[in-house]
Amino acid sequence: MDRKGYSIGEVSRATSVNIETIRYYERIGLMPAADRTAGGNRQYSDEQQKQLSFIKRARNLGFSIEQIRSLLVMADENQMSCCQVKDMTASHLKDIQQKIAELKHLEDKLQVLHQKCQCNEGPSCPMIEDLFGEG
Template sequence: MTGKAFSIGEVSRATDVNIETIRYYERIGLMPAPDRTAGGNRQYSLEQKRQLSFIKRARNLGFSIDQIRSLLIMADENEMTCRQVSALTATHLADVQDKIKELKRLESKLQSLHQKCQSNNAPDCPMIEDLFG
């Protein structure tokens, strides 16, 4: 490994990614396995640290593991076009918008049920009745 090597703890702190999550990303092949010291400790390169930051940011944007894998492959092969990234992002954005619509429907339904509930000590509750169908 050329350049500075980082321990898993250093990479974890620098990227705000849990150590177990880093190991998980390695197990599923999202991140390449790092070099190891003679004592077996993981040693990450600056590029691997950057890759983990990329993964963290993409996860924060709600991209799936498979979508991130695709983005990393595109970036790694230097054949990435803005059009390809845009298409993947557009698909993800549409999924997010669908989820927002579903959450708004859920919010509306819960508000309606909550308003039906009279918050009193009566033995029957309109919300419970509604849930039973």
């Protein structure tokens, strides 16, 4: 049953989305602006709360704002093609896998640098020398 409305604090607590983030999503048009009470307070519907949960879950999966906007448009206009969503997800997954590979490469390089350091008390440091290209 749809209540008259939820305050921004209630929606924030229910979705674990920061109040400023909710306001930001409204400002950039990712979420429709909430109705206002006579006193000017935002009032969110069940549907808006559900949409905010969707956005949060998509952000947690690393989707960009623009990707989320596309997903919401597809869902809102009932023009969602599972193939379109799958294609977007496959592209996003490829990007994530590439980032993981880059991070693993970075980890390997840092591990080598870390192992070079003998914690000498002298002014020479193999890590610093390596970073300056002298190692």
